[in-house]
Amino acid sequence: MITNLKQGERLDDLQIKGYEIIQHPGKFCFGMDSSLLSSFVRVKSQDRVLDLGTGTGILPILLEAKTKGKHFTGLEIQEESADMARRSVLHNHLEEKIEIITGDIKEASAIFGHVSFDVVVTNPPYMIGQHGLKNETDAMTIARHETLCTLDDILRESAKLLPFKGRFYMVHRPFRLAEILSKMVTYKIEPKRMRLVYPYVDKEPNMVLIEGVRGGNSRMTVEKPLIVYEKDGSYTQEVLELYQPK
Template identity: 30%
Template sequence: MNELSQVETTEDRILDGQVTLLQPRDGYRAAVDPVLLAAAVRAEAGERALDLGCGVGAAMLCLGARCPDVHIDGLELQPHLAELARRNVEANGTADRMRVLQGDILNPPSELELESYAHVFANPPYMSGDRGNHPPNESKKIAHVEGDADLEDWVDAALKFCRRKGSITFIQRADRLAELLIGLEGRAGEITVFPLWPKDDEDSHRVIVRARKGIKSPMKLMNGLTLHNDDGSYTDAADAALRGGALHLRGEGK
């Protein structure tokens, strides 16, 4: 029996209804992180982009909605999520410029060409394998907890597929920022760190890190993006990004 036939799914809409998303009812479900990740990728017409660990395709579809002339590949480890991503690509009418491959970043499929992408982006597992309280759902655990590939491997893969002077973009837990920066040291520059603040008076739990391969420009630490107002509603800047705009953060030029 096909693994996907055993998965109960829901049909949801993100990006202010621009993207239809079929995803598991239980297990990993796309939230705001892949939407914000896509909003931080500065892609231009005619370029190629790669979504490592694309899940059901949320981030790549969001990027494709904002940048309709960009060709995007997605790589996903879990077969049933890769199949859902393919169905989502078809459902959103983007099969002419998107494809989804199933495979491991440690042993990627040969269809992915080294140093051929202008942009590589990823929402890798947030938890290292030695942390406790793993999700009971196996698929969700694979999405949230590192397996054979650790964060250094994700950075290595992104740099391997990114062309020289191209960009790599990650969204990750704030307490793992040092690991990301160590992985990028000497290999990428023009590093920009965007903290994501739940509210103005709360600590950052997530960061978006963007860098360019083979560039030596110094790092910038931006003011970041506050997601919520005091009443729980989204701030204007966060709302604009979640509705399909590029992510312009305080302190960053347009």
């Protein structure tokens, strides 16, 4: 079955379990960060997972493909993106495993209730301030800049949504790492595992993957660096392996 596409949309092959996703190249398409986060997240068989700011639903779809989680929910404030996500869920026949909700991250705990998920994941806007801002309502701007939600909003709501020992996962930028770790501790989501992602072995890291535990003890493991590309621009073997189901 081919889902009805709206003007400007395309259907992209996710190269796992035959799944495909609807995207609009003129809006915002998922990138390497979501793919790497989906492989970093640890989901158990009975876990209920929430993706804050799901966009077109890439993380719930990839996590359903790669893990044995019980149910996956995506929360997205932009109705156009949420609509694409819902149609992708239907297209892949995943409506019993994935639900997409239109709503504001700042109100997530009110929408779902406290202690309602075992795992919270997020690929949030990375940029702060006015740097590079052109249109605050533009889909790409909302996805990249903290115009509609901040790091504090995400951590505050995640702390309310998770039970004691519930797990939080995020991909972000290393230039904000000190702020991220400090604020995670403030909201009692203890940083437990971290991995820096390097585009090439001789370049600076451009992503950081972080796991936190609600109410966890103060001890963090820093995993070995993840290198994305070989010198010739091809993916490293480890990155290729990360695309496979767990």
